[in-house]
Amino acid sequence: MTVPSVPSTEAWRPRARKVVVLASLVALGTVLLAAAIVWTWRHELPDPVASHWSAAGEPDGFMSLEAFALSSVLLVAGCVALFGAIGWSWGTSASTRRTVGAATVWSGAFGATLLLAGTASQRGLDDATQATSPGGALALALVLPLVPAVLAALVVPGDPREPATTPVADDAARVPLAEGERAVWIRRADGVPGLAVGALAIALTAVLAVVLQLWAMLVVPALLAVVLAAMFAFTVRVDASGLTVRSALGWPSTRVPADEIVRADVTRVRPLRDFGGWGWRVGQGGRTGVVLRAGEALEVERTGGRVLVVTVDDAATAAGLLNTVAERTR
Template sequence: MKSSRVVDPSGAVFGLLLPVLAALFGVVLTKVWEPRLPAEIATHWTTTSPDGFATPMSSAWTFALVTVLFGGGCAAIAALAQAMLMMRRTMLVVGLSVAGLILTVQVVLLYVQLDVTDASNTELPFWSLGLGVVIGAVVGLLGAALLRDYRPRVSATSPPDPRLPRADDPATVADTVGFGTVGSLVLLLLLGVAPAVAVCLLVDGWWPLAVFVPVGLLIVSLLRFRVIVDRSGIRVVNMGMTALQYDVDEIEGARVDVIKPFDDFGGWGLKVKGRRNYGVVTRTGPAVIVTTACGDRLTVTSARAEDMAGALNTFADRRLRHP
């Protein structure tokens, strides 16, 4: 069955509507508070004092434009129903984190200048940076969990080639590929915690933790996958959500080959090489290569590639005998 859906409803709400609403909220709030604001408000701070000023409404429209262009520009990809699900989820989290950061800073910026006559004496609470990232990321993750995969699904009409591996007693095969638990913690420490602590000491505040740690978590999550093969098919789980999934009735066959991530896919992680050729390639070595009736091909490097291929082919055989 082929899906003709072009727009993911959840993606449209979270990726298109929310950034626009965030931008408009900032404009409306500025208009409501304008009588209580100075003729020119501070819009940019150094570490000690304001060094940029603008009228309230010109600042509001600038914030709105930046929110839509950067936050909405990233998040809008989530609305494209036929795009890769994991890419849509990642870009939604990134885009709404940016939108949350901008809107929170704008609201706090306005609030600290209410009923102030001289904006040059105001200070921006830098904790608003961290709070904005956290709020945006949480909303982004909520929206990401609601996205659905609308890729074409076509049932295979013949069993896998008899020369492909089979399992005598097929069972669920699961493997964590990419960074393990220890490696993930070390990477998070290097990319998130250590830089955050350094900046915290520099600025004498906690807010860098709320910026660097979520970014570090996002990077680590993109380098760690759980691959599960069972009688329903094969699925790749990332960030606690299914990033790729092929049902057993779609699978034409699964074979094993040796893959070199940079030579064969030009990189490491979840990769796309050409049209509809996906790879979860995190090591040099054996990989299960799954072909499907819709024309997709999925390559997963794993020490258990032989077990995965044998189980998938056997489950596919049984599917045709017992539809």
Template sequence: MSTTPLPHRRRAWLLGVVVPAAITAAAWAAIAALVPRLPDPVAVHWGLDGVDRTGTVGELIAPMAVIGGLSLVVLGAFAVLTGRQAINRRMVLGLAVALATLFAGMALTTVLVQVDVPTATEAASPDTGMTLTLLAAVALGALAGALAGSDPAQPATGALPAGVPTADLPEGQRAVWVRSVSGIGTTTTWVLALAAGALGIGVWLLTDTVLLVVTLAPVVVLMLTMTTWQVQVDARGLTARGALGWPRHHVPASEVERADVTQVRPFAEFGGWGLRTAVSGTVGIVVRKGEAIAVEQTGGRRLVVTVDDAATGAALLNTFAERTRQEAHSQR
């Protein structure tokens, strides 16, 4: 485990702990002030035809309070204890702010639609408020991720370890290695995405509500970006991009300690598939079981990418990593 201090700790505390706590506290302060103005009993569930179940105030707000509280604790801990790589920080800090906004907004919305109504059955649908909450959560989460901070430059200083695989590439010659990897196939991914979109439009037309459509949209986007990746190795280093060009993760050749081939067991090592983080802090772009490029980086960072022909990609990356060291040495 690296002893190098984690970067951007102030941002981690601010965006991973302070901002989510402030959002949550503001929402629940408003809820506490509004509770006396709610009907008794309150609406606790809405169906297609309006309120279909009533209950106590506790039944209405307790589940979201528990979920929101757990989210604050878990993501707050991840924010301050992890984040050696920018992609991890962006995911954790973005999720911390997004989920705090989502859970606080959902709880507040279900209360606001019932303020001063004579009976619970007369409460308006929370769909509009829920939709705005979802949009706000996505926007604020994306902003937090963007503000999480890039990785500081950490060029390698020593030579590559003896015996690492390298490519037979003549001095001065350039090469590019590009592979696409997909867990379920690119065509299948697009078919499922279109089917989900059609389902969402169908639900909208049948129920006259945009809530499910707005809910499905991020799922479709995530499905597209996480199931298919393009992996490229060139003189700049290794770059992995999702199907829509995002997420994007880049490892500069100057920061590569070594690249090797490894065998990946997604669930055992990363707890699942997609863009993942192992307990050790390793970032995994894992869409299937099998061979992968494992890149050891400066600062105790590590990336694993499942991809075909990993041996060629790893060897070429080592070659460019060695060249950047030679170029840096010649400029001294």
């Protein structure tokens, strides 16, 4: 009998590099196109142009058009380099590659929109001190790039099926089940620290927008509220099919099929040190983390060198049941 080969843990690298290269080209191309358009407006713009506004909406920073355009391009280039390094080194899972692709494309569209909107409002002015507050431009720059970012995430292919071909390790914990017996484990995972910080940020940005009468900026706390609902309340389910982690909004979500589980264990998570913060995160080595708090977490190693970590109570039972259902698929 021929035994199937174990999928290479390096098979993800070509897929990750393709996403990084294509997303980087789109992001840099977008902001360079915006810079070229702005350059055609140079005879209609004041010299220097307003590049920064105070909290009261008054221009308080100025620079040449060339410097303003270059700073936008360099900002995007820095974001592209950061996200590219994450995807290039840690893009083991499709969720990470989709996040990297979306974030990279968003940064390019953000820089381009901010550059275009910030200068378009100054066309025809003789003095940049007359430039109006960019609150609407900033709101547009935050929202409009979400469209290409979502499209970028959607076109990134998912991970190919990679069933495990080796047995679950003998030292991995199990939940004993009789032959034919089934079990389901479900827990709610919430992030009090992240919810508290997010709620404070929502309140502060809403108050600031009202006090300064920058009504367009109310889109910021609205977006923060959606992110908060999507990132800090999850349902974690273990059954015969494997592991499912789903946000309260239904997205983001991920599923680990039972036949792709190498082993499951309990681990301890320090959000800042291990994942750089809270929410849906990418940690060292490319681990994907649903990090809602510090402490006990479920760690699932799957084929292809992928690892998923979820902070949830009673992780020991979840790990034992996952090892049992994974063993049954062998």
